[in-house]
Amino acid sequence: MDILFLLIPLSVGLVFFILGGLWWAVHKGQFEDIEAEGERILRND
Numbered sequence: 001m002d003i004l005f006l007l008i009p010l011s012v013g014l015v016f017f018i019l020g021g022l023w024w025a026v027h028k029g030q031f032e033d034i035e036a037e038g039e040r041i042l043r044n045d
Contacts, residue, residue, distance in 0.1 A: 025031065
């Protein structure tokens with residue numbers, strides 16, 4: 001039972017870390033044009 005006092009805050013912190021990373025990626029434009037990378041691979045530029 002005592003381990004829950006450690007695991008619950010750690011899991012909440014991990015969720016905030018993941019959400020922060022996702023927000024950062026969206027804010028920096030990582031998901032703006034996802035089709036362009038697939039086309040770039042096929043074109044062999």
